[in-house]
Amino acid sequence: MTRKKLYEYVVDQNEMNGYGVDADGIECAVDIMEFVGGDLYRPLTRLLLSNWKEIAQRIEQYTQEKWDYVHSIAANIQHTLESEHSDESHHLSDQGIAIFLEMLEGEDTTTQILQGDTPITEEELRRIRGKG
Template sequence: MTRNKLYEYVVDQNEMNGYGIDRDSIECAVDIMEFVGGDLYRPLTRLLLSNWKEIASRIESYTDEQWNFVHRIAENMKDSLEHDHGDETHHLSDCGIAIFIEMLEGDDTVTQTLQGDTPITEEELRRIRGKG
């Protein structure tokens, strides 16, 4: 899937679900999806947008130590990609890396906690898989 198609999908989902995510944040979300792989765009869009505001507010209070960790990861990613792929550079900003870290390692957001108590329906599963 092209970046433009990913972007259009994220904008559409943002508007349809009333997440209220700004354009810069949408760009960052698309960067994360491209980095992970466009095949996972549906579940990643839902996960990112539904939790974006809470995760972004966590990042606003990052300490210097936490940002240094993010910067080290960014450098390692850049070095690794340049070594493995020559002229390619990483597409994640420091903010994108921080969001990704919080998604994977951070405490569950309120949305995740609430959704964790509700089993996913067959219809939702089909939509996530792109078959419904």
């Protein structure tokens, strides 16, 4: 999928679902999807856009130390691409790396993991199925 088509898809999903991600955020989301690979663009679009505001709020709280860490990851990725995959042109900005880290290792990840280990009750299951 071309970047243009991917961008159009993200814009369409953003508008259709009312996520309210701004133009810079959409560009960053497209960068992340290009970096990961186009095959996952549909679920990744939903995941990124639906959580964008929460993730952006967490990133706004980053300390200089955290940004230095993010920058070192970006530099390592860029170095690896240049030396091992010179044909690759995709890269992530520091913001893209930060968003990706928050998706994978954010504060809520531990909470979600713990919630996933908790068995669902019959009452919750009925409510989910719309029979409660």
